[in-house]
Amino acid sequence: QMFGNLIETVRLYSDPVLSPPEADFMYEYDFIVVGAGSGGSVVANRLSENWNWTVLLLEAGKDENLLTDVPLMAALQTSSSYNWGYKSEVMKSGCLGLIGKRCNIPRGKALGGTSVMNFMLYTRGNKLDYDEWESLGNKGWSYKDVFKYFLKSEDCSKCESIDKDYHANGGYLKIQHPQYNSPILKRFLKAGSELGYKISDPNGKNHIGFSQAQATMVNGRRCSANKAFLKPLLQTRPLLQVTTRARVTKILINPKTKRAYGVEVIKNRIKYVIRARKEVIVSAGTINSPHLLMLSGIGPKEDLEKVNINVIKDAKVGHNLQDHMAFSTLAFLVNQSVTVSDASVQNPSDVLNYVINGKGPFTIPGGSLGLAFIQTKYAKKKDYPDMELVLGAGALNQDTFGTMRALLGIPDSFNERVYVPITGRPAFAIATVLMRPKSRGKIQLKDNNPLHWPKIIPNYFQNEDDVKVMVEGIKAAVAVSRTRAFADLGTRLHDIPFPGCEKLRFESDEYWSCAVRQVSTTLGHHVGTCKMGPDNHPDAVVDQRLRVKGIQGLRVVDGSVMPNIVAGHTNSVIMMIAEKASDMIKEDWRR
Ligand SMILES: Cc1cc2nc3c(=O)[nH]c(=O)nc-3n(C[C@H](O)[C@H](O)[C@H](O)COP(=O)(O)OP(=O)(O)OC[C@H]3O[C@@H](n4cnc5c(N)ncnc54)[C@H](O)[C@@H]3O)c2cc1C
Missing domain, CATH: 3.50.50.60 (FAD/NAD(P)-binding domain)
Incomplete structure (x- = not known):
């Protein structure tokens, strides 16, 4: 198994690209x-x-x-250079606290x-x-x-x-x-049960529920x-x-x-x-x-x-x-080293476990351990989630190399104010994702x-309903962290208020609404710009056979x-x- 993995890795990267680098196009x-x-x-x-x-x-x-x-x-x-590196135009409704007040649009x-x-x-x-x-x-x-x-x-x-x-x-x-056994994930699943959710397969019969992430x-x-x-x-x-x-x-x-x-x-x-x-x-x-x-x-x-x-x-x-916006800036502090950070994986045993066995913390996809598809009070149809919670193995205070902050477009001033005071302390994140946005861009x-x-004009949160659902999602994430399942870790929401929202009462709906417009970021799920629709639909660009x-x-x-x-x-x-x-x-x- 060990040598099989190594050989597979070497084989993949010694293969030539499918055709020669020179252009040898046919007519x-x-x-x-x-x-x-x-x-x-x-x-x-x-x-x-x-x-x-x-x-x-x-x-x-x-x-x-x-x-x-x-x-x-x-x-x-x-x-x-694997990213086209796009940025949105400046908007009035979202990404207000990000670098240049523009959202990164990674593709x-x-x-x-x-x-x-x-x-x-x-x-x-x-x-x-x-x-x-x-x-x-x-x-x-x-x-x-x-x-x-x-x-x-x-x-x-x-x-x-x-x-x-x-x-x-x-x-x-x-x-x-x-391939990683996470104490945080175990608690997350337990918290789901405590709150009355099923532990489900989101790709199976029950979309709604808590689960370990499945990954490509x-x-x-x-x-x-x-x-x-x-x-x-x-x-x-x-x-x-x-x-x-x-x-x-x-x-x-x-x-x-x-x-x-x-x-x-x-x-x-x-x-x-x-x-x-x-x-x-x-x-x-x-x-x-x-x-x-x-x-x-x-x-x-x-x-x-x-x-x-x-x-x-x-x-x-x-x-x-259309796109899914995520609020990924919550940090939940814990009193044991059970989270994963840039620093915690810099050790030979985790590196070798990954290289040789394909196991350990390096296999956590983008740092996401678990998912929960839930419904807020605004969801109208049964079994149709309007909110997703994504459990992060670490939080932004442990982003030593700044890669996550760079992806999200978090300014240094925000980092210094909010995360530097807790740098290096174990923390996990629960990101909230707006599943059924009403705002439309172009x-x-x-x-x-x-x-x-x-x-690129995404018009994130132009529709106020999107902010309201997101606020309910944040409250749901905080509720997960306050279950008995997380109590033994002394879990606590990091409470330095976000710049731009300091004057509002921390954890009030007004505070979260402000925070949502300041630092929500894209999950990179952009869709819809060559919309499929029937012949009598004036907005449709392609028909149902995608012509x-x-x-x-x-x-x-x-x-x-x-x-x-x-x-x-x-x-x-x-x-x-x-x-x-x-x-x-x-x-x-x-x-
Ligand atoms: C940071 C991030 C995290 C994400 N995480 C997840 C996730 O966890 N799970 C998930 O399901 N989805 C995730 N997504 C979304 C998902 O990956 C995308 O929706 C999907 O890959 C897009 O597929 P596509 O075929 O539409 O476009 P793409 O995969 O973007 O393909 C378009 C291709 O066309 C090429 N191209 C563009 N213009 C030209 C041109 N003029 N000439 C030649 N080539 C061109 C591009 O270089 C690109 O290779 C994520 C996205 C991002 C940005």
């Missing part, structure tokens, strides 16, 4: 897939199952490395896309999410229809406490529990979309070409026939035109897919005209931006230069097609979308 392919993220990796894999089709996968980023593998170091990747730039730097939590949302998609006119997207596609991807052969009827073995995507992981290492869906194909799919550091700058569309016939791409500073015989599939993610469509003439007419882009199709591209062009950022309306030979397959965000983390949901899309594409070309 034409059957399919061109733009973006090798959670969506694009699945599509490229499934389309290349057809031995008659040539498939080109173009990715702007590079391959993974040894560090992206380590689950506990997920936040570090967001400070690297992955790698073979594997955002799944290379995400926190690896494996959840699928709620059944009602998909039934709602269908009720909006998207035939074939109910839970009954999509469930099989979650199973198709999944390999949960090493899972322990799961609802077996809802999981599968043998798929490409490996799921595991983190194999032998304690990250299982990204790349590792799951692309690496296993090495040298086995001669008609699939995967190219890194290749940035698509335009989708080529004939303005008369309205047919997409190829892409413009820059690689090694050279611009190429590559043609697609059948389809171009855009899987560039929720920020970059709408950006690329707009640059190519598909988008809101007035916005495109303002920046001198010829309008090929007037469409609500970039609208309907992506807009700044100009027509494809290498410039678009404007861009009014344009032939062009689909979008990534998080941007979700009409509404789901009550769960988005990675596996996007893989499900891509599995289903691949089947639809195969069906359409069989006719």
Whole structure:
């Protein structure tokens, strides 16, 4: 086992990238897939199952490395060139206490896309999410229809406490529990029972309840979309070409026939035109897919005209931006060294346990040990959570290297005021996540230069109801920390008030509302900007087969097609979308 793990690690990183670094493009392919993220990796894999089709996968980023593998170091990747590094515009309703009053908008730039730097939590949302998609006119997207596609991807052969009827073995995507015995997690689960919740599998029959995290992981290492869906194909799919550091700058569309016939791409500073015989599939993610469509003439007419882009199709591209906001700044102090911090894992035994056995604290995905899906007093439908609590193995006062603060955009002044007085003391965190936000944002062009950022206007907490639900979530997190389960650790909420909210009574609703607007941050679950919807729906950009309306030979397959965000983390949901899309594409070309 020990040598098996080491050999597997060496093998993964000695493999060449799937194609040579030089551009050796053919004149034409059957399919061109733009973006090798959670969506694009699945599509490229499934389309290349057809031995008659040539498939080109173009990715702007590079391959993974040894560090992206380590689950506990997920936040570090967001400070690297694996992150596009976007920031939002300044807003009046959220991120008010963060650096420059702007929210960080991390997005992955790698073979594997955002799944290379995400926190690896494996959840699928709620059944009602998909039934709602269908009720909006998207035939074939109910839970009954999509469930099989979650199973198709999944390999949960090493899972322990799961609802077996809802999981599968043998798929490409490996799921595991983190291999670490945490005293804090035990108490968290006990606290859930004490508060009347089930210990459940959130991907099983009961979404609501407390659970240990399930993660996209194999032998304690990250299982990204790349590792799951692309690496296993090495040298086995001669008609699939995967190219890194290749940035698509335009989708080529004939303005008369309205047919997409190829892409413009820059690689090694050279611009190429590559043609697609059948389809171009855009899987560039929720920020970059709408950006690329707009640059190519598909988008809101007035916005495109303002920046001198010829309008090929007037469409609500970039609208309907949705995301999960998280409040991750609570610290619960304890009187024993049972938490995990940057400093506590700097010892040979934890490092060796990880490298040799794939076990120990380094396997905790992004530091998250457990999850609870709950309902606040505002939740309307039975068994449909509006709040998630994520148990963190450590808190921000133990973020010695500052990677977590950098990811969230916490200013030094905030750190000095709130966390420095308790630096190094054992503490854990419970982050609250708003599952069903009502606020909607948008992506807009700044100009027509494809290498410039678009404007990202998320409008977080523009709808006051979102603040109210978040406040209830924070109170629920504090209630968990005050159960008998946590009493033996002398658990106590750290109570230095947050800058900007000092004048309000600590722990009052007004105080928490203020704090929510100051330092809530994104969980990176951006969706919705190329919304799927039926023909009579004026806001929809793609139809239920994910074809861009009014344009032939062009689909979008990534998080941007979700009409509404789901009550769960988005990675596996996007893989499900891509599995289903691949089947639809195969069906359409069989006719
Ligand atoms: C910090 C963070 C933590 C997260 N944690 C979790 C979690 O724990 N669990 C979970 O389920 N989800 C998590 N997510 C969300 C999840 O990872 C994403 O929703 C998902 O990976 C997005 O998939 P996608 O296919 O839509 O886009 P992406 O995976 O972002 O893929 C888009 C790809 O397209 C490439 N690309 C973009 N533009 C171009 C271009 N012009 N030319 C060529 N290539 C291009 C990009 O480089 C990228 O590789 C997290 C996200 C973040 C940011």
